[in-house]
Amino acid sequence: MNESLYVRPNVRIEGLLNRFVTWMHVVAPAPAAMNLANLQLAMIDSYVANPGVHAAAVANPKMRGGFFINVDTARVDEVRELGEEIRRDNAAALELAAGIKEAENLLRAQATGYDLSPLYAQLPDALRGFVELVYDINNHPQLRFLEAMLYRGPCYREDRQSIELSLDDGSEPPFVLSTPRLPRPDHLQLPIPLRHNGIDELFGTRTKPQTFEHLRSALEITSDADAALLRTLLTTEHTMAPDRDISDGGRVRYFGHACVLLQSPTVSILADPFISSNAAAGDRFTYLDLPDHIDYVLITHGHQDHIVLETLLQLRSKIGVVVVPRNGGGHRQDPSIRLLLEHFGFTVQEVDDFDELPFAGGRIVSLPFLGEHCDLDIRAKSAYWVDIAGRKVFLGADTSGLEREVYERVRQVVGPTDVAFIGMECDGAPLTWLYSGLFTQPVPRKMSLTRKLSGSNAAQALGMAQALQAEEAYIYAMGQEDWLQHVMATSYTPESYQLVQVAEFLASCKENGIAAEHLLVRKELRW
Numbered sequence: 001m002n003e004s005l006y007v008r009p010n011v012r013i014e015g016l017l018n019r020f021v022t023w024m025h026v027v028a029p030a031p032a033a034m035n036l037a038n039l040q041l042a043m044i045d046s047y048v049a050n051p052g053v054h055a056a057a058v059a060n061p062k063m064r065g066g067f068f069i070n071v072d073t074a075r076v077d078e079v080r081e082l083g084e085e086i087r088r089d090n091a092a093a094l095e096l097a098a099g100i101k102e103a104e105n106l107l108r109a110q111a112t113g114y115d116l117s118p119l120y121a122q123l124p125d126a127l128r129g130f131v132e133l134v135y136d137i138n139n140h141p142q143l144r145f146l147e148a149m150l151y152r153g154p155c156y157r158e159d160r161q162s163i164e165l166s167l168d169d170g171s172e173p174p175f176v177l178s179t180p181r182l183p184r185p186d187h188l189q190l191p192i193p194l195r196h197n198g199i200d201e202l203f204g205t206r207t208k209p210q211t212f213e214h215l216r217s218a219l220e221i222t223s224d225a226d227a228a229l230l231r232t233l234l235t236t237e238h239t240m241a242p243d244r245d246i247s248d249g250g251r252v253r254y255f256g257h258a259c260v261l262l263q264s265p266t267v268s269i270l271a272d273p274f275i276s277s278n279a280a281a282g283d284r285f286t287y288l289d290l291p292d293h294i295d296y297v298l299i300t301h302g303h304q305d306h307i308v309l310e311t312l313l314q315l316r317s318k319i320g321v322v323v324v325p326r327n328g329g330g331h332r333q334d335p336s337i338r339l340l341l342e343h344f345g346f347t348v349q350e351v352d353d354f355d356e357l358p359f360a361g362g363r364i365v366s367l368p369f370l371g372e373h374c375d376l377d378i379r380a381k382s383a384y385w386v387d388i389a390g391r392k393v394f395l396g397a398d399t400s401g402l403e404r405e406v407y408e409r410v411r412q413v414v415g416p417t418d419v420a421f422i423g424m425e426c427d428g429a430p431l432t433w434l435y436s437g438l439f440t441q442p443v444p445r446k447m448s449l450t451r452k453l454s455g456s457n458a459a460q461a462l463g464m465a466q467a468l469q470a471e472e473a474y475i476y477a478m479g480q481e482d483w484l485q486h487v488m489a490t491s492y493t494p495e496s497y498q499l500v501q502v503a504e505f506l507a508s509c510k511e512n513g514i515a516a517e518h519l520l521v522r523k524e525l526r527w
Protein backbone atom coordinates (compact mmCIF):
# COMPACT_ATOMS: atom_id res chain seq x y z
CA MET A 1 0.00 0.00 0.00
CA ASN A 2 2.83 2.40 0.79
CA GLU A 3 4.98 1.44 -2.18
CA SER A 4 6.77 4.35 -3.85
CA LEU A 5 5.49 4.51 -7.39
CA TYR A 6 6.61 6.35 -10.53
CA VAL A 7 4.67 6.92 -13.72
CA ARG A 8 5.89 4.47 -16.37
CA PRO A 9 8.32 5.89 -18.97
CA ASN A 10 5.84 5.29 -21.82
CA VAL A 11 2.67 6.80 -20.36
CA ARG A 12 0.81 9.08 -22.79
CA ILE A 13 -1.80 11.67 -21.98
CA GLU A 14 -4.25 13.31 -24.33
CA GLY A 15 -6.28 16.33 -23.23
CA LEU A 16 -9.79 16.07 -24.62
CA LEU A 17 -12.72 18.41 -25.14
CA ASN A 18 -15.97 16.78 -26.24
CA ARG A 19 -13.69 13.73 -26.63
CA PHE A 20 -11.76 15.45 -29.46
CA VAL A 21 -8.04 16.06 -28.91
CA THR A 22 -7.47 19.64 -27.77
CA TRP A 23 -5.49 22.28 -29.61
CA MET A 24 -5.78 26.06 -29.87
CA HIS A 25 -8.55 26.29 -32.44
CA VAL A 26 -10.83 23.75 -30.78
CA VAL A 27 -10.50 25.26 -27.29
CA ALA A 28 -10.26 29.06 -27.61
CA PRO A 29 -13.99 29.92 -27.54
CA ALA A 30 -14.55 31.80 -30.84
CA PRO A 31 -12.59 29.53 -33.21
CA ALA A 32 -13.70 26.51 -31.16
CA ALA A 33 -17.38 27.33 -31.66
CA MET A 34 -16.84 27.64 -35.41
CA ASN A 35 -14.81 24.44 -35.62
CA LEU A 36 -17.32 22.57 -33.50
CA ALA A 37 -20.20 23.59 -35.75
CA ASN A 38 -18.48 23.48 -39.12
CA LEU A 39 -15.90 20.76 -38.72
CA GLN A 40 -16.28 18.40 -35.76
CA LEU A 41 -20.07 18.02 -35.80
CA ALA A 42 -20.06 18.00 -39.60
CA MET A 43 -17.59 15.08 -39.48
CA ILE A 44 -19.69 13.24 -36.90
CA ASP A 45 -22.86 13.70 -38.98
CA SER A 46 -21.07 12.52 -42.11
CA TYR A 47 -19.70 9.45 -40.28
CA VAL A 48 -23.11 8.58 -38.83
CA ALA A 49 -24.71 8.91 -42.28
CA ASN A 50 -22.08 6.78 -43.96
CA PRO A 51 -19.41 5.20 -41.75
CA GLY A 52 -18.15 3.06 -44.63
CA VAL A 53 -16.95 6.12 -46.53
CA HIS A 54 -14.86 7.15 -43.52
CA ALA A 55 -13.47 3.62 -43.08
CA ALA A 56 -12.42 3.52 -46.74
CA ALA A 57 -10.79 6.96 -46.55
CA VAL A 58 -8.89 6.08 -43.38
CA ALA A 59 -7.57 2.93 -45.07
CA ASN A 60 -6.39 4.92 -48.11
CA PRO A 61 -2.83 6.28 -47.68
CA LYS A 62 -3.61 9.08 -50.16
CA MET A 63 -6.22 10.44 -47.75
CA ARG A 64 -3.77 10.74 -44.84
CA GLY A 65 -4.46 13.84 -42.77
CA GLY A 66 -8.03 14.02 -44.11
CA PHE A 67 -11.05 14.77 -41.97
CA PHE A 68 -12.37 11.22 -41.66
CA ILE A 69 -13.22 9.55 -38.38
CA ASN A 70 -11.08 6.53 -37.62
CA VAL A 71 -13.56 4.57 -35.49
CA ASP A 72 -14.69 0.99 -36.17
CA THR A 73 -17.95 1.18 -38.10
CA ALA A 74 -19.52 -1.18 -35.53
CA ARG A 75 -19.41 1.75 -33.09
CA VAL A 76 -21.55 4.07 -35.17
CA ASP A 77 -24.19 4.30 -32.42
CA GLU A 78 -21.61 5.57 -29.95
CA VAL A 79 -20.52 8.25 -32.43
CA ARG A 80 -24.17 9.23 -32.97
CA GLU A 81 -24.63 9.53 -29.17
CA LEU A 82 -21.48 11.64 -28.93
CA GLY A 83 -22.92 13.98 -31.55
CA GLU A 84 -26.19 14.28 -29.60
CA GLU A 85 -24.33 14.90 -26.36
CA ILE A 86 -22.16 17.58 -27.98
CA ARG A 87 -25.23 19.36 -29.42
CA ARG A 88 -27.01 19.25 -26.04
CA ASP A 89 -24.07 20.47 -23.91
CA ASN A 90 -22.63 23.01 -26.33
CA ALA A 91 -25.80 24.82 -27.36
CA ALA A 92 -24.21 28.16 -26.44
CA ALA A 93 -21.17 27.55 -28.64
CA LEU A 94 -23.35 26.48 -31.54
CA GLU A 95 -25.44 29.63 -31.13
CA LEU A 96 -22.24 31.67 -31.10
CA ALA A 97 -21.09 30.03 -34.36
CA ALA A 98 -24.45 30.70 -36.01
CA GLY A 99 -24.41 34.25 -34.61
CA ILE A 100 -20.95 34.95 -36.07
CA LYS A 101 -22.20 33.95 -39.49
CA GLU A 102 -25.31 36.09 -39.13
CA ALA A 103 -23.33 39.09 -37.84
CA GLU A 104 -20.80 38.91 -40.67
CA ASN A 105 -23.62 38.77 -43.21
CA LEU A 106 -25.01 41.87 -41.52
CA LEU A 107 -21.64 43.64 -41.70
CA ARG A 108 -21.16 42.70 -45.34
CA ALA A 109 -24.58 44.11 -46.16
CA GLN A 110 -24.70 47.21 -43.99
CA ALA A 111 -21.26 48.23 -42.73
CA THR A 112 -20.18 50.40 -45.63
CA GLY A 113 -17.87 52.79 -43.86
CA TYR A 114 -20.57 54.72 -42.00
CA ASP A 115 -21.43 54.73 -38.28
CA LEU A 116 -21.52 51.18 -36.86
CA SER A 117 -23.42 51.95 -33.66
CA PRO A 118 -26.93 51.27 -35.09
CA LEU A 119 -25.84 47.72 -35.95
CA TYR A 120 -25.36 46.62 -32.32
CA ALA A 121 -29.13 46.37 -31.90
CA GLN A 122 -29.25 43.94 -34.80
CA LEU A 123 -26.57 41.59 -33.45
CA PRO A 124 -27.69 38.05 -32.56
CA ASP A 125 -28.12 37.54 -28.80
CA ALA A 126 -25.27 35.03 -28.64
CA LEU A 127 -22.80 37.79 -29.57
CA ARG A 128 -24.10 40.59 -27.38
CA GLY A 129 -21.45 41.65 -24.90
CA PHE A 130 -18.79 39.52 -26.55
CA VAL A 131 -17.88 41.59 -29.61
CA GLU A 132 -17.03 45.08 -30.70
CA LEU A 133 -17.82 46.21 -34.25
CA VAL A 134 -14.87 47.95 -35.87
CA TYR A 135 -13.43 49.02 -39.21
CA ASP A 136 -9.82 48.62 -40.20
CA ILE A 137 -8.20 51.78 -41.53
CA ASN A 138 -9.46 50.91 -45.02
CA ASN A 139 -13.06 50.76 -43.77
CA HIS A 140 -13.37 46.98 -43.96
CA PRO A 141 -15.73 46.00 -41.14
CA GLN A 142 -14.96 43.21 -38.69
CA LEU A 143 -16.04 41.57 -35.48
CA ARG A 144 -13.52 42.09 -32.72
CA PHE A 145 -14.02 39.43 -30.07
CA LEU A 146 -13.60 40.22 -26.38
CA GLU A 147 -11.84 36.93 -25.90
CA ALA A 148 -11.27 37.04 -22.14
CA MET A 149 -15.02 37.63 -21.80
CA LEU A 150 -15.80 34.60 -23.95
CA TYR A 151 -13.71 32.43 -21.62
CA ARG A 152 -15.95 33.66 -18.79
CA GLY A 153 -19.17 33.04 -20.71
CA PRO A 154 -21.27 29.94 -21.46
CA CYS A 155 -19.17 28.81 -24.45
CA TYR A 156 -16.11 27.76 -22.47
CA ARG A 157 -17.18 24.38 -21.04
CA GLU A 158 -14.55 23.07 -18.67
CA ASP A 159 -16.96 20.30 -17.70
CA ARG A 160 -16.66 18.93 -21.26
CA GLN A 161 -12.89 18.48 -20.82
CA SER A 162 -11.36 15.14 -19.90
CA ILE A 163 -8.06 13.31 -20.11
CA GLU A 164 -7.08 9.97 -21.56
CA LEU A 165 -4.09 8.05 -20.22
CA SER A 166 -2.55 5.07 -21.99
CA LEU A 167 0.72 3.23 -22.56
CA ASP A 168 2.67 3.97 -25.73
CA ASP A 169 3.44 0.65 -27.44
CA GLY A 170 4.81 2.32 -30.57
CA SER A 171 1.53 2.14 -32.49
CA GLU A 172 0.17 5.30 -34.12
CA PRO A 173 -2.84 6.91 -32.42
CA PRO A 174 -5.66 8.07 -34.72
CA PHE A 175 -5.22 11.49 -36.38
CA VAL A 176 -5.80 14.13 -33.72
CA LEU A 177 -7.80 16.58 -35.85
CA SER A 178 -10.34 14.02 -37.02
CA THR A 179 -10.98 11.25 -34.55
CA PRO A 180 -12.76 11.58 -31.22
CA ARG A 181 -11.40 9.32 -28.49
CA LEU A 182 -14.10 6.76 -27.64
CA PRO A 183 -13.49 4.67 -24.52
CA ARG A 184 -11.11 1.71 -24.90
CA PRO A 185 -10.64 -1.09 -22.39
CA ASP A 186 -6.91 -0.42 -21.99
CA HIS A 187 -7.17 3.41 -21.89
CA LEU A 188 -8.07 5.34 -18.75
CA GLN A 189 -10.41 8.26 -19.41
CA LEU A 190 -11.02 10.60 -16.49
CA PRO A 191 -13.62 13.39 -16.45
CA ILE A 192 -11.31 16.06 -15.03
CA PRO A 193 -10.51 19.48 -16.50
CA LEU A 194 -7.10 19.98 -18.08
CA ARG A 195 -5.99 22.37 -15.34
CA HIS A 196 -6.55 19.61 -12.72
CA ASN A 197 -3.74 19.24 -10.21
CA GLY A 198 -3.99 15.43 -10.32
CA ILE A 199 -2.23 15.54 -13.72
CA ASP A 200 0.73 17.30 -12.08
CA GLU A 201 0.73 14.82 -9.20
CA LEU A 202 0.83 11.91 -11.66
CA PHE A 203 3.60 13.24 -13.91
CA GLY A 204 5.47 14.73 -10.97
CA THR A 205 6.31 11.11 -10.12
CA ARG A 206 8.78 11.08 -13.02
CA THR A 207 11.12 12.46 -10.38
CA LYS A 208 9.36 12.18 -7.01
CA PRO A 209 7.45 8.96 -6.22
CA GLN A 210 4.04 8.81 -4.59
CA THR A 211 1.87 6.09 -3.13
CA PHE A 212 -0.93 4.55 -5.13
CA GLU A 213 -3.62 5.90 -2.82
CA HIS A 214 -2.19 9.40 -3.06
CA LEU A 215 -2.36 9.33 -6.86
CA ARG A 216 -5.78 7.72 -6.94
CA SER A 217 -7.22 10.40 -4.73
CA ALA A 218 -5.33 13.20 -6.55
CA LEU A 219 -6.98 12.07 -9.80
CA GLU A 220 -10.36 11.67 -8.05
CA ILE A 221 -10.69 8.06 -9.18
CA THR A 222 -13.69 6.43 -7.54
CA SER A 223 -14.24 3.23 -9.53
CA ASP A 224 -12.12 0.15 -8.81
CA ALA A 225 -11.87 -0.61 -12.53
CA ASP A 226 -10.32 2.82 -13.18
CA ALA A 227 -8.05 2.34 -10.17
CA ALA A 228 -6.84 -0.97 -11.61
CA LEU A 229 -6.07 0.79 -14.90
CA LEU A 230 -4.19 3.51 -13.06
CA ARG A 231 -2.02 0.85 -11.43
CA THR A 232 -0.97 -0.41 -14.89
CA LEU A 233 0.50 3.04 -15.58
CA LEU A 234 2.76 2.95 -12.53
CA THR A 235 6.02 1.22 -11.68
CA THR A 236 8.39 0.90 -8.73
CA GLU A 237 11.37 1.64 -10.99
CA HIS A 238 12.90 5.09 -11.32
CA THR A 239 14.29 5.44 -14.83
CA MET A 240 15.22 9.08 -15.51
CA ALA A 241 18.44 9.39 -17.54
CA PRO A 242 21.49 10.14 -15.36
CA ASP A 243 22.89 12.61 -17.91
CA ARG A 244 19.79 14.81 -18.05
CA ASP A 245 21.66 17.76 -16.53
CA ILE A 246 25.05 19.17 -17.41
CA SER A 247 27.66 20.56 -15.02
CA ASP A 248 29.75 22.63 -17.43
CA GLY A 249 29.55 24.34 -20.82
CA GLY A 250 26.39 24.20 -22.89
CA ARG A 251 24.29 21.61 -24.69
CA VAL A 252 21.57 21.53 -27.33
CA ARG A 253 19.48 18.42 -27.83
CA TYR A 254 17.06 17.88 -30.70
CA PHE A 255 14.02 15.85 -29.56
CA GLY A 256 12.38 15.63 -32.99
CA HIS A 257 10.31 18.00 -35.12
CA ALA A 258 10.65 21.56 -33.70
CA CYS A 259 11.43 20.45 -30.15
CA VAL A 260 14.86 21.59 -28.99
CA LEU A 261 16.31 21.64 -25.47
CA LEU A 262 18.99 24.22 -24.64
CA GLN A 263 20.94 23.72 -21.42
CA SER A 264 23.61 25.33 -19.32
CA PRO A 265 24.53 24.17 -15.81
CA THR A 266 21.99 26.64 -14.41
CA VAL A 267 19.27 27.09 -17.04
CA SER A 268 17.16 24.84 -19.22
CA ILE A 269 15.01 26.07 -22.10
CA LEU A 270 12.70 23.84 -24.12
CA ALA A 271 11.28 25.07 -27.43
CA ASP A 272 8.01 23.78 -28.92
CA PRO A 273 7.80 20.71 -26.67
CA PHE A 274 6.65 17.62 -28.57
CA ILE A 275 8.25 14.55 -27.08
CA SER A 276 8.06 10.86 -27.80
CA SER A 277 6.71 8.67 -25.00
CA ASN A 278 8.10 5.53 -26.59
CA ALA A 279 11.10 5.09 -24.32
CA ALA A 280 11.61 1.49 -25.48
CA ALA A 281 12.39 2.61 -29.06
CA GLY A 282 15.91 3.53 -27.95
CA ASP A 283 16.74 5.79 -30.90
CA ARG A 284 15.43 9.10 -29.56
CA PHE A 285 15.33 11.41 -26.58
CA THR A 286 12.19 11.02 -24.47
CA TYR A 287 10.66 12.42 -21.29
CA LEU A 288 13.40 10.55 -19.39
CA ASP A 289 16.04 12.89 -20.86
CA LEU A 290 14.50 16.11 -19.59
CA PRO A 291 15.94 17.91 -16.58
CA ASP A 292 13.85 17.89 -13.38
CA HIS A 293 13.06 21.58 -13.84
CA ILE A 294 12.58 23.48 -17.09
CA ASP A 295 13.00 27.21 -16.56
CA TYR A 296 11.50 28.37 -19.84
CA VAL A 297 9.29 26.71 -22.40
CA LEU A 298 9.26 28.71 -25.65
CA ILE A 299 6.21 28.44 -27.90
CA THR A 300 6.73 29.72 -31.45
CA HIS A 301 3.13 29.67 -32.68
CA GLY A 302 -0.29 28.14 -32.26
CA HIS A 303 -0.23 25.35 -34.85
CA GLN A 304 -1.10 21.96 -33.43
CA ASP A 305 2.44 20.62 -33.89
CA HIS A 306 4.01 23.48 -31.89
CA ILE A 307 1.65 23.90 -28.97
CA VAL A 308 1.18 20.26 -28.16
CA LEU A 309 -0.98 19.57 -25.14
CA GLU A 310 -0.08 15.88 -24.94
CA THR A 311 3.47 16.98 -24.10
CA LEU A 312 2.76 20.20 -22.22
CA LEU A 313 0.40 18.47 -19.77
CA GLN A 314 3.12 15.94 -18.89
CA LEU A 315 5.59 18.73 -18.23
CA ARG A 316 3.41 21.26 -16.43
CA SER A 317 4.65 20.33 -12.96
CA LYS A 318 8.28 20.96 -13.94
CA ILE A 319 7.91 24.13 -16.05
CA GLY A 320 8.81 27.51 -14.59
CA VAL A 321 7.20 29.74 -17.22
CA VAL A 322 5.81 29.24 -20.71
CA VAL A 323 6.88 32.08 -23.03
CA VAL A 324 4.31 32.72 -25.74
CA PRO A 325 3.90 35.29 -28.52
CA ARG A 326 1.21 37.92 -27.98
CA ASN A 327 -1.75 37.78 -30.34
CA GLY A 328 -3.23 40.75 -32.13
CA GLY A 329 -6.35 40.68 -30.03
CA GLY A 330 -9.81 40.09 -31.32
CA HIS A 331 -9.53 38.12 -34.56
CA ARG A 332 -10.96 34.63 -34.23
CA GLN A 333 -8.17 33.20 -36.39
CA ASP A 334 -5.62 34.63 -33.91
CA PRO A 335 -6.68 33.52 -30.43
CA SER A 336 -4.57 34.31 -27.38
CA ILE A 337 -2.10 31.54 -26.54
CA ARG A 338 -1.71 33.12 -23.10
CA LEU A 339 -5.40 32.87 -22.24
CA LEU A 340 -5.54 29.27 -23.39
CA LEU A 341 -2.53 28.15 -21.38
CA GLU A 342 -3.55 30.12 -18.30
CA HIS A 343 -6.89 28.32 -18.38
CA PHE A 344 -4.94 25.08 -18.49
CA GLY A 345 -3.03 26.00 -15.34
CA PHE A 346 0.31 27.18 -16.79
CA THR A 347 2.31 30.22 -15.73
CA VAL A 348 2.63 32.28 -18.88
CA GLN A 349 4.75 35.19 -20.04
CA GLU A 350 3.60 36.93 -23.21
CA VAL A 351 6.24 38.48 -25.48
CA ASP A 352 6.34 40.72 -28.52
CA ASP A 353 9.10 41.24 -31.10
CA PHE A 354 12.48 41.98 -29.47
CA ASP A 355 11.25 41.58 -25.91
CA GLU A 356 14.10 40.21 -23.82
CA LEU A 357 14.11 37.73 -20.95
CA PRO A 358 17.46 37.82 -19.17
CA PHE A 359 18.66 34.81 -17.15
CA ALA A 360 21.89 34.00 -15.34
CA GLY A 361 24.53 33.83 -18.08
CA GLY A 362 22.33 34.69 -21.03
CA ARG A 363 19.05 35.93 -22.47
CA ILE A 364 16.11 35.03 -24.65
CA VAL A 365 15.03 37.50 -27.34
CA SER A 366 11.75 37.07 -29.19
CA LEU A 367 11.92 37.82 -32.91
CA PRO A 368 9.55 38.51 -35.79
CA PHE A 369 8.01 35.41 -37.38
CA LEU A 370 7.08 35.81 -41.02
CA GLY A 371 4.28 34.10 -42.92
CA GLU A 372 3.35 30.38 -42.76
CA HIS A 373 -0.25 31.21 -41.82
CA CYS A 374 -1.89 31.39 -45.26
CA ASP A 375 -1.69 35.22 -45.28
CA LEU A 376 -4.22 35.39 -42.44
CA ASP A 377 -3.76 38.25 -39.99
CA ILE A 378 -2.31 36.15 -37.19
CA ARG A 379 0.05 37.87 -34.81
CA ALA A 380 0.59 35.12 -32.19
CA LYS A 381 3.85 33.86 -33.65
CA SER A 382 7.47 34.40 -32.70
CA ALA A 383 10.90 33.09 -33.51
CA TYR A 384 13.48 33.16 -30.69
CA TRP A 385 17.14 33.92 -30.29
CA VAL A 386 18.86 32.53 -27.23
CA ASP A 387 22.27 33.50 -25.92
CA ILE A 388 23.23 30.59 -23.64
CA ALA A 389 26.58 29.39 -22.31
CA GLY A 390 28.38 31.66 -24.76
CA ARG A 391 26.56 30.53 -27.93
CA LYS A 392 23.86 32.31 -29.89
CA VAL A 393 21.07 30.04 -31.09
CA PHE A 394 18.29 31.03 -33.50
CA LEU A 395 15.08 28.99 -33.28
CA GLY A 396 12.99 29.81 -36.33
CA ALA A 397 10.42 26.98 -36.34
CA ASP A 398 8.15 27.60 -39.33
CA THR A 399 9.03 31.26 -39.91
CA SER A 400 9.51 31.84 -43.61
CA GLY A 401 12.50 33.30 -45.44
CA LEU A 402 10.10 35.06 -47.78
CA GLU A 403 11.87 38.35 -47.07
CA ARG A 404 15.57 38.05 -46.34
CA GLU A 405 15.51 41.66 -45.15
CA VAL A 406 13.64 40.65 -41.97
CA TYR A 407 16.57 38.50 -40.89
CA GLU A 408 19.13 41.13 -41.93
CA ARG A 409 17.36 43.53 -39.62
CA VAL A 410 17.24 40.92 -36.88
CA ARG A 411 21.01 40.50 -37.12
CA GLN A 412 21.48 44.27 -36.95
CA VAL A 413 19.65 44.21 -33.61
CA VAL A 414 20.94 41.04 -31.92
CA GLY A 415 24.24 40.44 -33.72
CA PRO A 416 25.48 37.32 -35.54
CA THR A 417 24.11 33.85 -34.81
CA ASP A 418 26.24 30.77 -34.14
CA VAL A 419 23.63 28.08 -34.68
CA ALA A 420 20.39 28.51 -36.67
CA PHE A 421 17.50 26.06 -36.56
CA ILE A 422 15.43 26.61 -39.70
CA GLY A 423 12.15 24.97 -40.70
CA MET A 424 11.80 23.84 -44.31
CA GLU A 425 8.24 22.47 -44.56
CA CYS A 426 8.02 24.44 -47.81
CA ASP A 427 4.95 22.85 -49.37
CA GLY A 428 2.46 23.07 -46.52
CA ALA A 429 -1.25 22.36 -46.50
CA PRO A 430 -3.62 24.89 -48.12
CA LEU A 431 -5.66 27.52 -46.28
CA THR A 432 -8.85 25.50 -46.01
CA TRP A 433 -7.18 22.40 -44.57
CA LEU A 434 -6.63 24.10 -41.22
CA TYR A 435 -8.88 27.16 -41.28
CA SER A 436 -12.00 26.23 -43.28
CA GLY A 437 -14.21 26.08 -40.17
CA LEU A 438 -13.54 29.74 -39.39
CA PHE A 439 -14.93 31.22 -42.59
CA THR A 440 -18.51 32.47 -42.97
CA GLN A 441 -18.47 32.41 -46.75
CA PRO A 442 -17.00 29.81 -49.10
CA VAL A 443 -13.30 30.02 -49.98
CA PRO A 444 -12.68 29.14 -53.64
CA ARG A 445 -10.46 26.08 -53.94
CA LYS A 446 -8.21 27.90 -56.40
CA MET A 447 -7.65 30.67 -53.86
CA SER A 448 -7.04 28.23 -51.02
CA LEU A 449 -4.35 26.42 -53.00
CA THR A 450 -2.36 29.64 -53.44
CA ARG A 451 -2.29 30.25 -49.68
CA LYS A 452 -0.30 27.55 -47.94
CA LEU A 453 1.13 26.78 -44.52
CA SER A 454 4.66 26.89 -45.93
CA GLY A 455 8.03 27.57 -44.36
CA SER A 456 11.25 28.26 -46.28
CA ASN A 457 12.42 26.69 -49.53
CA ALA A 458 16.14 26.25 -50.27
CA ALA A 459 16.81 29.78 -51.51
CA GLN A 460 14.83 31.36 -48.66
CA ALA A 461 16.51 29.19 -46.01
CA LEU A 462 19.94 30.09 -47.40
CA GLY A 463 18.98 33.76 -47.35
CA MET A 464 18.00 33.43 -43.71
CA ALA A 465 21.18 31.60 -42.71
CA GLN A 466 23.33 34.17 -44.52
CA ALA A 467 21.42 37.16 -43.21
CA LEU A 468 21.79 35.85 -39.65
CA GLN A 469 25.48 35.15 -40.40
CA ALA A 470 24.96 31.66 -39.02
CA GLU A 471 28.01 29.40 -38.81
CA GLU A 472 25.90 26.28 -38.50
CA ALA A 473 22.39 25.63 -39.83
CA TYR A 474 20.12 22.75 -38.90
CA ILE A 475 16.99 21.92 -40.84
CA TYR A 476 14.19 20.79 -38.54
CA ALA A 477 10.40 21.09 -37.96
CA MET A 478 9.68 18.91 -40.99
CA GLY A 479 7.28 16.57 -39.19
CA GLN A 480 9.16 13.49 -40.36
CA GLU A 481 9.62 11.49 -37.15
CA ASP A 482 7.30 8.50 -37.01
CA TRP A 483 6.11 9.14 -33.45
CA LEU A 484 4.36 12.38 -34.35
CA GLN A 485 2.32 11.19 -37.30
CA HIS A 486 -0.96 11.27 -35.35
CA VAL A 487 -0.46 15.06 -35.43
CA MET A 488 1.58 15.60 -38.62
CA ALA A 489 0.22 12.99 -41.04
CA THR A 490 3.09 13.74 -43.43
CA SER A 491 3.76 11.52 -46.42
CA TYR A 492 7.17 12.42 -47.85
CA THR A 493 8.81 10.48 -50.62
CA PRO A 494 12.40 11.11 -51.79
CA GLU A 495 10.89 13.11 -54.70
CA SER A 496 8.84 15.38 -52.44
CA TYR A 497 9.46 19.06 -53.11
CA GLN A 498 10.44 19.61 -49.47
CA LEU A 499 13.18 16.97 -49.48
CA VAL A 500 14.52 18.10 -52.86
CA GLN A 501 14.72 21.64 -51.43
CA VAL A 502 16.51 20.38 -48.31
CA ALA A 503 19.14 18.67 -50.49
CA GLU A 504 19.56 21.88 -52.48
CA PHE A 505 19.92 23.89 -49.28
CA LEU A 506 22.59 21.54 -47.91
CA ALA A 507 24.55 21.77 -51.16
CA SER A 508 24.39 25.57 -51.25
CA CYS A 509 25.45 25.78 -47.59
CA LYS A 510 28.53 23.71 -48.46
CA GLU A 511 29.38 26.13 -51.26
CA ASN A 512 28.91 29.08 -48.93
CA GLY A 513 30.92 27.74 -45.99
CA ILE A 514 27.98 27.11 -43.66
CA ALA A 515 28.04 23.80 -41.79
CA ALA A 516 24.54 22.37 -42.33
CA GLU A 517 22.61 19.23 -41.50
CA HIS A 518 19.08 17.91 -41.91
CA LEU A 519 17.96 16.72 -38.49
CA LEU A 520 15.98 13.58 -38.01
CA VAL A 521 15.08 11.75 -34.76
CA ARG A 522 17.98 12.88 -32.56
CA LYS A 523 20.97 15.19 -32.38
CA GLU A 524 23.21 16.62 -29.69
CA LEU A 525 25.51 19.65 -29.78
CA ARG A 526 27.92 20.06 -26.88
CA TRP A 527 30.42 22.75 -26.11
Ligand SMILES: [Fe+2]
Residues within 6 Å of the ligand: 301, 303, 372, 398, 453
Ligand atom coordinates in the same frame (compact mmCIF):
# COMPACT_ATOMS: atom_id res chain seq x y z
FE1 LIG B 1 3.26 26.10 -38.41
Ligand SMILES: [Fe+2]
Residues within 6 Å of the ligand: 303, 305, 306, 398, 425, 477
Ligand atom coordinates in the same frame (compact mmCIF):
# COMPACT_ATOMS: atom_id res chain seq x y z
FE1 LIG C 1 5.09 23.24 -37.97
